[in-house]
Amino acid sequence: MVIDKNTAILRFFKHIREWSLILMFLMHGCVSEFVPEVMEEEELLVVEGLITDQPGVNTIKLSKSLPMGQKSDARPMAGCIVTLTDDLGNVYTLNETAAGTYVTDSVTFLGRVGRFYTLQIATNEDNNSLTYESSLMEMKPVPPVDSVYYEKMIVEEPYENFKGVDACEIYLDTYDPENRCRYFRWDFSETWVLRLLFPVENIKCWISDKSNTIDIKSTTTLEESRIVRHPVAYITNVTDRLKTKYSILVNQYSLNEDEYLFWERLQNLTVQVGGLYDIIPSSIPSNLRCIEKPDEKVLGYFSVSARKSKRIFIQDNFEGIIDRYDNCITDTIYGDYDPPELYISLWTLIDHPASFMGPRTRVLSDDKGCADCTVRGTTEKPDFWIGE
Numbered sequence: 275m276v277i278d279k280n281t282a283i284l285r286f287f288k289h290i291r292e293w294s295l296i297l298m299f300l301m302h303g304c305v306s307e308f309v310p311e312v313m314e315e316e317e318l319l320v321v322e323g324l325i326t327d328q329p330g331v332n333t334i335k336l337s338k339s340l341p342m343g344q345k346s347d348a349r350p351m352a353g354c355i356v357t358l359t360d361d362l363g364n365v366y367t368l369n370e371t372a373a374g375t376y377v378t379d380s381v382t383f384l385g386r387v388g389r390f391y392t393l394q395i396a397t398n399e400d401n402n403s404l405t406y407e408s409s410l411m412e413m414k415p416v417p418p419v420d421s422v423y424y425e426k427m428i429v430e431e432p433y434e435n436f437k438g439v440d441a442c443e444i445y446l447d448t449y450d451p452e453n454r455c456r457y458f459r460w461d462f463s464e465t466w467v468l469r470l471l472f473p474v475e476n477i478k479c480w481i482s483d484k485s486n487t488i489d490i491k492s493t494t495t496l497e498e499s500r501i502v503r504h505p506v507a508y509i510t511n512v513t514d515r516l517k518t519k520y521s522i523l524v525n526q527y528s529l530n531e532d533e534y535l536f537w538e539r540l541q542n543l544t545v546q547v548g549g550l551y552d553i554i555p556s557s558i559p560s561n562l563r564c565i566e567k568p569d570e571k572v573l574g575y576f577s578v579s580a581r582k583s584k585r586i587f588i589q590d591n592f593e594g595i596i597d598r599y600d601n602c603i604t605d606t607i608y609g610d611y612d613p614p615e616l617y618i619s620l621w622t623l624i625d626h627p628a629s630f631m632g633p634r635t636r637v638l639s640d641d642k643g644c645a646d647c648t649v650r651g652t653t654e655k656p657d658f659w660i661g662e
Contacts, residue, residue, distance in 0.1 A: 319351070319406060321562055321574035323393060325358070326527075326581040327385040327413060331377040334368060336395065339573060350374025353398040358383070361390040361410070385578070387415045393562070393576045409561040411578040416458075416528035417450040417499075419584040422506070429511060430594065439594030442509040442516055446524055446584070450499040457529035459537060459579075460489040462506060465656055467518040468647050471599050472623040472637075479651030480659065488541040492534060511594045520588045521659070527579040535559055536575045587660060602644035609633045621645035 323334035336351040350373040358366045358378065366383045368376035385391070393408040424444045432438030448458070465482045489506070493499040506524055509515050529537070536559050543558075562572040602623060607613065613620060616638075623645055624637040643649040 318570075319395075319562075319564075319572050319574075321393075321395070321406075321560075321572060321576060323574070324577040324579070325378075325385050325391055325413070326579060327387055328581050329380065329384065331380050332383070332385070334376045334393065334576075336374050336376065338401070351397065351401060353400065355394075355396040357394045359392045359394065360386075385413050385580075387413050387580050389413050391578050395562075404567065405565040406562055406572060407565060408576040411561065411576060412530070413578045413580060414455065414528040414530065416455055416526055416580045416582050417448055418582045419524060419526050420447040420449055422446045422522070422524050422584045422586045424586070424588055426590070426592070427508075432593070437593040439511050440592040441511055442588065442592065443505060444507040444509070444522060444524075444586075445503045446501070446506050446526075447503065448501050448526060453499045455528040456492060456494050456499055457531060457534040458491050458493070458501065459527045459529055459534075460504075460506060460524060461485045461527075462522050462524045464507070464515070464520065464522045465659070466515045466520040467662075468514065468651055469518055470644065470647050471602070472644065474623065474645050474647075476646045476648050476653055479647035479653055480656055481651035482656075488537055490529070490534060490537045490541065511592070512596050514596055514598055516588065516590070516592045517595050517597075518589075519661075521585060522588075523583055523585040523658075526582045526584075527577070529577075529579065532559060532561065533575055533577060536561075585658065599644050602639045602641055603637055604640045605638045607636050607638065613638075 318339045320337045320339055321334070322336075323332075325332045334356055336354055336356070338349050338351055352370065352373040354370070354376070356368040356370075356376040358368070366378060368378055370376050390410045390412050392410050395406040397404050397406075422444065423446075424442050427441040427443050428438060429441050430436075430439040446460070462485045463482065464484075465480055468479045468481055470477045485507070491501060491504060493501065507522060509520075539558050558573070560572045560574060561576055562574070564570040564572065604620065616622070620638045620640055621642050621644070622636050623639050624635075626635040628634040639645055647653070
């Protein structure tokens with residue numbers, strides 16, 4: 275999904291106080307003490323939102339960060355009135371489907387390239403009845419993804435009876451011949467097949483996941499807006515994604531310069547602590563403000579962009595892929611005796627009926643995932659899936 279911006283933002287902002295104290299201790303005696311101008315008890319609105327031109331619902335998530343120094347997750351902001359307004363005066367009210375989660379009506383709202391959108395948020399009395407508003411955001415066009423492709427990467431070379439270890443690097447190419455899109459962002463969703471080793475009822479499932487990193491690139495220093503061999507994902511042998519069949523859907527978005535700066539600075543926080551002046555909240559730009567309290571900081575960004583997507587399937591022979599189910603067998607029982615732990619902490623992998631060769635035999639596991647693939651995925655085949 276879009277990366278979980280709410281989680282990424284809060285993960286770093288809630289540690290600001292701790293980082294500040296560490297850095298001030300390390301710099302003691304070299305420079306004068308600096309105290310960030312952020313109140314420890316301050317709670318900040320966190321906005322996670324993306325509007326595209328694709329059919330379906332668009333989601334806005336609202337929460338409040340906790341005072342700095344506390345390690346709990348943010349609290350969803352329920353009971354708000356959330357609306358979208360376009361430059362033609364149309365107003366769309368979002369529905370709250372879960373605490374702090376607001377979605378557009380897929381029947382009445384569809385983003386249009388070239389239109390400008392504003393997000394408005396009105397909190398309830400429990401949140402001081404404040405009003406927040408975003409900047410006017412243009413839905414920019416984005417060029418198509420020319421190609422998504424993969425290459426095998428050798429992690430360990432084969433030798434003698436050892437077949438080696440492989441990994442997989444996924445790349446994309448894209449090009450805007452009109453040079454209108456100079457700032458790009460990507461995310462992806464991935465799905466793969468899990469097939470268990472034992473003749474259980476739920477033997478085959480599809481597992482899905484979403485990217486959780488910030489992936490951006492600017493072409494402003496290039497003569498043309500062309501990107502070649504941009505790395506999208508790296509899949510190692512320590513996951514079973516490549517065991518049977520794997521699919522990745524890459525989404526491409528167009529950013530303006532301000533939003534690119536937001537993602538770039540947030541990205542810097544995810545890879546390093548940085549200097550003290552780099553980690554205070556005011557260093558992360560936002561396109562939202564509080565009407566009643568203009569000086570109040572808002573975390574997050576209201577994103578508006580067209581989206582282009584491309585999917586590929588990978589079904590290849592990758593050596594050395596981890597087998598998560600090679601230690602499934604826990605015990606074997608004979609006869610019709612049912613141990614009290616059965617279906618509580620023990621599950622049946624194999625059930626041989628009694629015959630002239632011997633009594634009923636059951637092979638058991640203390641890992642439910644060995645006996646039921648729905649622990650990790652779903653038995654429902656995705657609509658986009660090709661083949662088995």
